[in-house]
Amino acid sequence: MIELRNVGMNYGGGTLLDGVSVALPQGSFHFLTGPSGAGKTTLLKLCYMELRPTSGAVEVFGEDAARLDRDGVAKARRRIGVVHQDCKFLDHLPISENIALPLVVGGRDPQAEAKNIAELLSWTGLTHRAGALPPELSGGERQRAALARAVIMSPEIVIADEPTGNVDWEMSQRLLSLLLELNKMGKSILVATHDLTLIRQAKTKTAARVLRIRDRRVEAAGAEL
Amino acid sequence: MSVAGDLGSLLLGDARADRVVPPTGFTATLTIFASGAMAFLAVFAMALSFATGRLAERWEGALAQSATIRLSAPEGEVERQIGAALRILEQTPGVASARVMTRDEQAELLAPWFGPDLPLDLLPVPRLIEITETAEGFDAEGLRFRLAGEAPGAVLDDHSRWRRPLVEAAGRLRTLGIVSLVLIGGAMAAMITLAAGAALSANAQIIGTLRLVGARDVFIARAFVRRFTLRAAAGAAAGTALAMAAIALLPPAGGEASFLTGLGFRGAEWAWPLVVPLAAASVAFWATRFAALSRLRTLT
Numbered sequence: 001m002i003e004l005r006n007v008g009m010n011y012g013g014g015t016l017l018d019g020v021s022v023a024l025p026q027g028s029f030h031f032l033t034g035p036s037g038a039g040k041t042t043l044l045k046l047c048y049m050e051l052r053p054t055s056g057a058v059e060v061f062g063e064d065a066a067r068l069d070r071d072g073v074a075k076a077r078r079r080i081g082v083v084h085q086d087c088k089f090l091d092h093l094p095i096s097e098n099i100a101l102p103l104v105v106g107g108r109d110p111q112a113e114a115k116n117i118a119e120l121l122s123w124t125g126l127t128h129r130a131g132a133l134p135p136e137l138s139g140g141e142r143q144r145a146a147l148a149r150a151v152i153m154s155p156e157i158v159i160a161d162e163p164t165g166n167v168d169w170e171m172s173q174r175l176l177s178l179l180l181e182l183n184k185m186g187k188s189i190l191v192a193t194h195d196l197t198l199i200r201q202a203k204t205k206t207a208a209r210v211l212r213i214r215d216r217r218v219e220a221a222g223a224e225l
Numbered sequence: 226m227s228v229a230g231d232l233g234s235l236l237l238g239d240a241r242a243d244r245v246v247p248p249t250g251f252t253a254t255l256t257i258f259a260s261g262a263m264a265f266l267a268v269f270a271m272a273l274s275f276a277t278g279r280l281a282e283r284w285e286g287a288l289a290q291s292a293t294i295r296l297s298a299p300e301g302e303v304e305r306q307i308g309a310a311l312r313i314l315e316q317t318p319g320v321a322s323a324r325v326m327t328r329d330e331q332a333e334l335l336a337p338w339f340g341p342d343l344p345l346d347l348l349p350v351p352r353l354i355e356i357t358e359t360a361e362g363f364d365a366e367g368l369r370f371r372l373a374g375e376a377p378g379a380v381l382d383d384h385s386r387w388r389r390p391l392v393e394a395a396g397r398l399r400t401l402g403i404v405s406l407v408l409i410g411g412a413m414a415a416m417i418t419l420a421a422g423a424a425l426s427a428n429a430q431i432i433g434t435l436r437l438v439g440a441r442d443v444f445i446a447r448a449f450v451r452r453f454t455l456r457a458a459a460g461a462a463a464g465t466a467l468a469m470a471a472i473a474l475l476p477p478a479g480g481e482a483s484f485l486t487g488l489g490f491r492g493a494e495w496a497w498p499l500v501v502p503l504a505a506a507s508v509a510f511w512a513t514r515f516a517a518l519s520r521l522r523t524l525t
Binding site for chain 1: 242244245247431433434435436437438439440441442444
């Protein structure tokens with residue numbers, strides 16, 4: 001589904017990632033962990049093609065990302081749901097319209113999918129906040145809304161960057177259960193986090209693999225997690 | 226990016242695409258004001274072109290196809306040379322008619338300078354023969370040559386000496402009016418390109434988010450193209466209406482109106498300014514499309 005082959009990434013003269021190879025097959029659940037600044041977000045950006053690797057190849061849905069034109073990238077991104085660390089909402093639109101944004105840019109009529117949107121709002125517990133603007137939401141509500149937006153197009157893979165970074169324990173449990181639910185629906189999940197408790201809890205409920213970035217490379221984390 | 230798709234979106238509207246980009250007060254005001262001002266100037270340039278066109282036609286029509294022979298000769302020779310000149314004119318291809326102006330007609334011509342009681346019989350005033358040309362015209366040099374042989378006191382004036390510079394001047398004014406229209410269109414395109422570029426830069430973060438959720442450049446550009454095209458059309462419609470009102474209120478032109486009082490539109494010409502808002506919208510459409518496509522290529 002998404003595969004990084006011997007990928008290297010340089011930033012400002014320094015090497016952030018080197019010789020990274022990762023495969024995210026359909027239905028898999030991966031955690032990506034590592035210290036701050038190790039390159040977790042960079043690796044995620046390589047997966048959804050916000051960045052292009054300095055070396056190596058990124059294959060997305062069987063196609064070399066380097067060969068995709070701008071429209072090709074846009075189409076591929078509609079098959080990837082992303083929960084960004086800062087959520088990336090359009091602050092002038094109410095949260096229900098932000099959630100429906102992928103439908104709008106994909107040329108679908110949100111009114112025709114009002115039921116789907118309502119279900120997502122209910123699933124993420126945001127029905128009562130549908131008309132609120134993003135700055136009016138709490139951190140947890142924003143993360144859940146971002147997750148709802150990420151899955152509205154029924155993507156084949158969901159990528160989340162520190163989804164529990166700004167939320168309390170209860171909310172992180174709720175987000176985890178939502179991600180597990182998506183995985184049970186057959187979607188691949190990749191979550192970048194430094195929250196080891198979250199990883200341990202997930203491993204008790206699903207066969208999640210844990211990848212760790214160390215010394216610019218990605219390795220499978222040991223049984224200590 | 227499909228032009229047909231853009232036009233369809235423009236005409237049918239795409240409220241959802243419009244909503245994803247927040248309204249930007251500064252560029253909106255700038256675009257409306259600039260297109261209004263440009264439309265105002267364009268209508269005046271158009272009026273100038275029409276006025277100079279009419280002037281050129283009038284001068285050309287009034288003075289073309291006519292010529293004059295001025296005949297000065299000793300008293301006993303005048304009638305003989307008039308007869309010779311008329312005979313030559315009868316035989317000259319391109320001369321439709323020729324007639325000797327009467328003393329009364331000549332007195333009338335001179336009255337503005339010498340008053341109505343000028344004793345023409347006592348003064349050596351040259352006699353005048355008025356010539357009307359056919360559409361093909363005559364060979365002025367050949368006619369002069371023959372007159373020099375048979376009526377040496379006759380001097381042919383085909384009016385070209387002073388007709389040509391007048392017509393040329395009017396023609397150049399008309400060209401200047403058209404060039405002004407082109408320059409106004411270019412300036413408007415430049416201004417809208419800058420405003421659209423500013424709007425795109427101001428919304429770079431939103432564009433980035435739209436891209437991340439799978440928006441194609443065509444979707445993002447359409448929101449801007451539609452917005453700027455409609456603003457330019459609205460501004461230009463207001464500018465055009467103001468300019469038309471201002472022109473309509475100019476003092477009316479008299480029969481022999483001077484150039485300035487003749488500035489304006491006549492009859493069906495009043496329909497032409499209505500093209501200005503459409504032209505402004507067209508300029509805005511292409512300018513924004515160009516700006517959007519160029520800028521979106523550079524924004525990640």
